[in-house]
Amino acid sequence: MTSQQDLLDTLALVARALGNGHRLALLERLAQAEASVDTLASTTDLTVGNASQHLQQLRRAGLVTASRSGKQMIYRLTDERIVLLMGLLRQVAETNLAEMERLVGRLFADDDAQGALEAVSRRELLAKLQGGQVALLDVRPEEEYAAGHLPEAINIPLAQLEAMLDRLPRDKEIIAYCRGPYCALSHEAVQRLHQLGYRVRRFEEGYPEWKAAGLPVMR
Amino acid sequence: MTSQQDLLDTLALVARALGNGHRLALLERLAQAEASVDTLASTTDLTVGNASQHLQQLRRAGLVTASRSGKQMIYRLTDERIVLLMGLLRQVAETNLAEMERLVGRLFADDDAQGALEAVSRRELLAKLQGGQVALLDVRPEEEYAAGHLPEAINIPLAQLEAMLDRLPRDKEIIAYCRGPYCALSHEAVQRLHQLGYRVRRFEEGYPEWKAAGLPVMR
DNA sequence: CTATCATTCAATGAAACGATAGAATGATGG
DNA sequence: CCATCATTCTATCGTTTCATTGAATGATAG
DSSP states (O other): OOHHHHHHHHHHHHHHHTSSSSHHHHHHHHHHHEEEEEHHHHHOOOOOOHHHHHHHHHTTTTTTEEEEEEEEEEEEETHHHHHHHHHHHHHHHHOOOHHHHHHHHHHHHHHHHHHHOOOOHHHHHHHHHHTTEEEEEEOOHHHHHHHHHHHOOOOOGGGGGGGGGGOOOSSSSEEEEEEEETOOOOHHHHHHHTTTTOEEEEEEHHHHHHHHHOOOOOO | OOHHHHHHHHHHHHHTTTTTTHHHHHHHHHHHHHHHHHHHHHHHTTOHHHHHHHHHHHHHTTTEEEEEETTTEEEEEEEOOOHHHHHHHHHHHHHOOOOHHHHHHHHHHHHHHHHHHOOBBHHHHHHHHHOOOEEEEEOSSSHHHHHBBBBTTTOGGGGTTGGGGGSSOOSEEEEEEEESSSHHHOOHHHHHHHTTTOOOEEEEEEEHHHHHTTTBBBO
């Protein structure tokens, strides 16, 4: 006979797979684009061996799948909803853990010093895009942009921001986005563009959340 | 400087709190109604000491709060969204873990043998309630019903089902619900009522999901 | 078919987790 | 203020998790 407890124990298995900072980092990275072990290891500052082990655990929990492509093993998220799950986890943590608030506060401290332009919510962004008076700026690395991005977004990786300013319209408000709420790239971009006199704000989410919400994406 | 990794580590802390079957059981119980350590321990088959420890962990993770009422410590969920979080965790687990499917399959095996009436979805239930030709049956214990229930639901705890049949209308279809998708109470009720000749089906979710979705509840 | 590259496996030690038992704390009722 | 009840704290032991190391496997290019 199946007891309810067996089911809960199995659910706990999945939750436990989410219960490690490095694994969450791997999942966030995978939410941008599928990637090889090697790539994942270097973008998350793990040794290859260690990354591989964590990926196995995620695989056992059904959160990622792997397939071989030549010498490389390509990992990807099994399910779009994993992004939603992490988003909800984030919301619950932010509203109920003081520690979390402290850390997020610090991440946003720069912005506040700068003149406190609040981040643009998804709803607000949709309205602005409808109106057509904003330009979307994707400051992620080129490969992540290539794997998928918001419609009509202009890609300028942060490192080349100043060098490629000519791609940005001067007459529109600019909305910058990157990997997600905790990603520093768009914060940085907004600061730098603001100093250069652009009207610029940050999208409070990132590409993965947009996609997981079922909104249209481009390649 | 706050690194993104600090934030992920803190998130992982919350996920880890969900990563234990007993703690998930405690949370599910708390989703029904607030309760004392003693009550929680006995409904989840834990010793009081052990339950207390798990509750502390949930508290550290910001998932529950406690307040003293006389000699007793009353625990409650901090946030309605925790129910949503567990629901999403369940969905992800069910679609991506074979083991999960196996266990759920077994739980539903009885129903299938019985003539396979599929469970009623939330959307379907809302439509049926609109129409007015169904009666809602809440088969949870009286205290949980008292703490909150679906509008117009009739409470008959499973143990008294046969004794209190006169409360059920014979001319309407009956929709039974209980604590949630994995709760056995409504399965059992449906089987027994079906044998007695009632037109009866099961709501696929439970009270906590209904409430967390922002739908109206009664006391 | 061998050298190389990408990844996984296996073994180790340190740290964290989980259950238990028994002592300690806090509130209440006489 | 003492006895009782509900809960928490402390200490212990066995188990699991995590990072590291180095060896093993699998695929490819010459």
